[in-house]
Amino acid sequence: MLVRGASVYSDADGYYVLTSSSTSPVRLQVYSGYYVSGWWNGSEITQDCSQASDSIPSTGQTIINMSIEKADSxxxxVKDATGVPHLWKSLHTIMTPADG
Incomplete structure (x- = not known):
């Protein structure tokens, strides 16, 4: 089961708490701006969602410590056809490997 819409933010020391009233398995996706995003596979972040591992919230606390790497940039x-800079509130791009 994938829990959608549950977001948390880490504090200044990197700590986060995600609370759930369910003990159903969940998969954790990490996204953090200038860092590589991906799925938690039980030992590291993977880009392949099918390699994500199920995490089961338990009574009390389940502790998952993750390390994320700085992303390349x-x-x-961005300018229009006449050379005038184009101001956007956000610009979304997708980088894919040149070989596929």
Missing amino acids: ISGS
Whole structure:
């Protein structure tokens, strides 16, 4: 079972708490701006959701410590056909490997 819409933010020390009233298995997806996003597979972050492991919330507390890596970046500018800079509130891009 994938729990959608449950979001948490870490504090200044990186700690987070995700509460659930269910003990059904869940899969954790991590997204953090300038860091590589992915799915928790029980020991590390993986890009493949099918490799994600089920985590089962327990009575009390289940502790999952994750390490995430800085993402690579590409920067530049966006201009219209006449060369005027285009101001967007956000620009979404997808980077895929050149070989596939």
